[in-house]
Amino acid sequence: MSTLALPRPAGAPGALGWLRANLFSSWPNGILTLLALYLLWRMLPPFVDWAFLDAVWSATDPKACRAAKGEGACWAFVAEKHRFILFGTYPYEEHWRPALGILVMLALYTVSALRRFWRPRLALFWLAGLTVVGVLMWGGVFGLRYVENERWGGLMLTLLLATFGLAFAFPLSILLALGRRSQLPMVRGFCVGYIELIRGVPLISLLFMASVMLPLFLPAGVTIDKLLRAQIAMILFAAAYLAEVVRGGLQGIPRGQYEAADALGLSYWKKTALVVLPQALRISIPPLVNTFIGFFKDTSLVVIIGLFDLLTSIKVSLQEPAWTGFGVEAYIFASLVYFVFCYTMSRYSQGLERDLDRQERPGARMGALRDA
Amino acid sequence: MLAAGLVLWFFVSNTARNLETLRVASGFGFLAREAGFEIGETTFIAFSAADSYLRAFCVGLANTFRVALIGVAVATLLGTLIGLGRLSSNWLVAKLAAVYVEVMRNVPLLVQLFFWYAIISENLPGPREAVSPFPGVFLSNRGFAVPVPVAHAAYWWMLGALALGIAGAIGFTAWARARQAATGAQLPSGWIGLAMILGAPLALFLAFGAPLALDKPELSGFNFAGGAALTPEFAALLAGLSIYTAAFIAEIVRAGVLAVDKGQFEAADSLGLPRRRAMRLVILPQALRVIVPPLTSQYLNLTKNSSLAVAIGYPDLVSIANTTMNQTGQAIEGIAIIMAVYLTISLSISAFMNWYNQRIALRGAAR
Numbered sequence: 001m002s003t004l005a006l007p008r009p010a011g012a013p014g015a016l017g018w019l020r021a022n023l024f025s026s027w028p029n030g031i032l033t034l035l036a037l038y039l040l041w042r043m044l045p046p047f048v049d050w051a052f053l054d055a056v057w058s059a060t061d062p063k064a065c066r067a068a069k070g071e072g073a074c075w076a077f078v079a080e081k082h083r084f085i086l087f088g089t090y091p092y093e094e095h096w097r098p099a100l101g102i103l104v105m106l107a108l109y110t111v112s113a114l115r116r117f118w119r120p121r122l123a124l125f126w127l128a129g130l131t132v133v134g135v136l137m138w139g140g141v142f143g144l145r146y147v148e149n150e151r152w153g154g155l156m157l158t159l160l161l162a163t164f165g166l167a168f169a170f171p172l173s174i175l176l177a178l179g180r181r182s183q184l185p186m187v188r189g190f191c192v193g194y195i196e197l198i199r200g201v202p203l204i205s206l207l208f209m210a211s212v213m214l215p216l217f218l219p220a221g222v223t224i225d226k227l228l229r230a231q232i233a234m235i236l237f238a239a240a241y242l243a244e245v246v247r248g249g250l251q252g253i254p255r256g257q258y259e260a261a262d263a264l265g266l267s268y269w270k271k272t273a274l275v276v277l278p279q280a281l282r283i284s285i286p287p288l289v290n291t292f293i294g295f296f297k298d299t300s301l302v303v304i305i306g307l308f309d310l311l312t313s314i315k316v317s318l319q320e321p322a323w324t325g326f327g328v329e330a331y332i333f334a335s336l337v338y339f340v341f342c343y344t345m346s347r348y349s350q351g352l353e354r355d356l357d358r359q360e361r362p363g364a365r366m367g368a369l370r371d372a
Numbered sequence: 373m374l375a376a377g378l379v380l381w382f383f384v385s386n387t388a389r390n391l392e393t394l395r396v397a398s399g400f401g402f403l404a405r406e407a408g409f410e411i412g413e414t415t416f417i418a419f420s421a422a423d424s425y426l427r428a429f430c431v432g433l434a435n436t437f438r439v440a441l442i443g444v445a446v447a448t449l450l451g452t453l454i455g456l457g458r459l460s461s462n463w464l465v466a467k468l469a470a471v472y473v474e475v476m477r478n479v480p481l482l483v484q485l486f487f488w489y490a491i492i493s494e495n496l497p498g499p500r501e502a503v504s505p506f507p508g509v510f511l512s513n514r515g516f517a518v519p520v521p522v523a524h525a526a527y528w529w530m531l532g533a534l535a536l537g538i539a540g541a542i543g544f545t546a547w548a549r550a551r552q553a554a555t556g557a558q559l560p561s562g563w564i565g566l567a568m569i570l571g572a573p574l575a576l577f578l579a580f581g582a583p584l585a586l587d588k589p590e591l592s593g594f595n596f597a598g599g600a601a602l603t604p605e606f607a608a609l610l611a612g613l614s615i616y617t618a619a620f621i622a623e624i625v626r627a628g629v630l631a632v633d634k635g636q637f638e639a640a641d642s643l644g645l646p647r648r649r650a651m652r653l654v655i656l657p658q659a660l661r662v663i664v665p666p667l668t669s670q671y672l673n674l675t676k677n678s679s680l681a682v683a684i685g686y687p688d689l690v691s692i693a694n695t696t697m698n699q700t701g702q703a704i705e706g707i708a709i710i711m712a713v714y715l716t717i718s719l720s721i722s723a724f725m726n727w728y729n730q731r732i733a734l735r736g737a738a739r
Contacts, residue, residue, distance in 0.1 A: 022463035029462045036464050197711075200718035202676040204690055205710045212703040216390045217383045297480035304683050311483060327490030335479040335487065342478035 062322050074326045078333050081317040088153015088308045098156040101133045105163045149227050153308030161299045165234040173242035198240035206233045211305045230302050238295050249284030289349035293342050402700050411687045413603050432692035440675045446614040451621025458626050476619035489608040489684045499595050508588050515603045517589035517596040526580035533572035541565030605686035617674045628663035661732050668725045672718050
């Protein structure tokens with residue numbers, strides 16, 4: 001073999017080559033890159049100055065913060081108020097209880113996310129977890145002091161609304177989705193009407209309905225407290241949206257599965273529980289997680305009916321005369337908290353979708369052939 | 373069924389008894405009563421405290437439509453740009469667009485609304501030191517003041533001519549297409565249609581002597597007089613809604629463009645179609661088929677989300693209904709009105725989408 005030294009091919013690798021291919025591949029691209037770099041140069045350094053370099057990180061009184069207003073962010077606000085933002089007006093000595101409750105709820109989410117635990121036993125696990133959370137929050141047994149639920153608040157209440165909301169809305173949504181596909185006209189009519197009604201109105205009107213109209217529906221003297229009313233409204237709201245997702249999953253199962261179950265002589269409920277639902281739920285998990293992300297964000301709306309969730313406690317902390325005027329820092333902090341939760345769930349859902357796609361592909365192709 | 377009937381009767385009798393105890397009349401008669409509260413901003417409908425509740429609801433509805441329509445336009449424009457930016461081959465632009473989408477989608481809308489309202493009301497200077505990015509436009513913590521053209525009869529004529537021009541262009545395009553199908557002869561219907569749409573209003577504009585007087589806002593006393601004023605609430609609501617919905621629209625547009633098979637581009641190339649005609653005749657119809665259904669559902673979401681205006685004080689339908697319910701105690705009727713309005717909007721958008729889907733559905737066996 002001759003050892004002819006050939007010149008390196010054009011489009012060289014290395015930093016310069018990457019720059020040419022990705023940032024400056026053509027005239028319009030080059031101009032766009034320069035424009036974007038200019039915008040970043042104008043906006044990023046002042047923001048970093050404001051948020052990190054000139055910021056006031058801890059101060060017991062707001063004088064230092066006010067002196068720095070306009071040039072530095074006041075993160076001391078968050079440091080001062082973080083207990084209130086996390087736990088609301090829960091008694092100070094008992095803060096370990098809501099903290100433990102938050103950990104239990106996060107553990108529930110984490111366990112449900114691992115595919116090893118996708119079995120019917122997961123429902124029992126959820127039941128146990130929710131009972132533990134209820135006992136921790138209310139107290140009154142095992143020597144724990146009783147804390148009425150008007151004092152619950154902050155991040156803990158947001159997680160509580162989302163977790164209990166999901167736990168109750170999910171079985172309800174399965175019933176609604178099955179009802180919508182049923183052959184009985186009354187059942188189907190009711191389910192369709194319910195789903196379309198709830199999906200067509202804003203969540204605010206449901207929250208108003210729950211907080212204002214529900215007391216009118218009950219006999220005089222019977223009261224439901226505000227948290228329960230809001231929770232019921234959120235459950236009804238989530239059930240309608242989740243029902244549509246489950247319905248999509250039910251439609252995604254090849255008809256051959258239904259027919260095979262019928263051929264085996266299974267009754268409707270046995271067929272649904274043993275053959276249809278496991279497959280339908282498996283398909284619909286990524287859109288379910290996406291709906292849950294939306295639902296988690298929607299819990300922030302309870303500020304409008306006066307419940308003390310994360311957003312409300314931040315808003316209320318701002319109303320203290322000493323700390324007014326720091327709204328921007330406060331809402332950036334709120335955005336950060338929500339972003340951490342929602343982004344984690346959304347990355348998980350994307351990863352899950354990729355995994356399930358890869359797994360189901362051989363089967364899906366066969367299914368498509370058979371049902372042509 | 374018997375059980376359901378009993379439960380319903382239980383609730384209804386309780387409600388009647390409770391309403392009687394509270395001495396609140398049922399029915400919609402309260403709508404004729406005098407409202408007794410002022411509304412901060414109105415759209416096309418003047419309102420004073422002596423007008424009826426019904427008029428107040430109409431003002432609320434007009435306000436909702438105003439923010440929803442402008443929000444939809446801005447969000448679509450912004451969302452399309454960002455969606456296409458995310459598909460760009462420029463690494464920097466693609467990454468920036470991705471960061472925008474991820475951040476805006478994962479923060480609740482209410483937090484974003486509060487954030488924008490805080491920036492406008494806390495961090496903008498007072499009217500005397502208002503920021504002026506363009507001549508005639510002033511940003512202050514009392515709102516945004518922009519110049520507007522002075523009202524002139526010519527503008528109404530131009531609007532009428534525009535409507536006629538659009539109808540004429542649609543008719544002409546349909547006729548030209550039928551003629552091409554029958555005889556094969558082509559006409560540049562795009563350019564002719566554009567000439568119709570723009571030409572008639574332009575001709576009228578010139579005929580009226582080109583009236584172009586601007587009403588510029590000027591500082592007088594503590595605030596700006598003249599021009600149009602956008603209140604901080606409206607500006608914050610519009611900014612929050614558009615920026616939030618644009619992130620979702622960006623993802624929809626990206627999914628639509630990615631859904632078109634690469635083979636389609638190659639097939640159009642092999643047929644000899646130039647790039648722009650390939651986009652218009654082959655790629656865009658297929659991409660729109662995937663884009664339009666979720667897009668209309670995002671428009672619906674934007675309209676429903678505009679109900680969050682009650683949290684920052686913009687007088688939309690829900691906010692006015694809330695005030696009315698607090699004043700009169702007619703909770704059931706108020707909530708029924710809110711739900712009926714939004715249900716009508718959402719059902720009409722769904723009906724439109726069903727009609728559109730049937731029109732463009734792929735006939736025959738799916739692939």
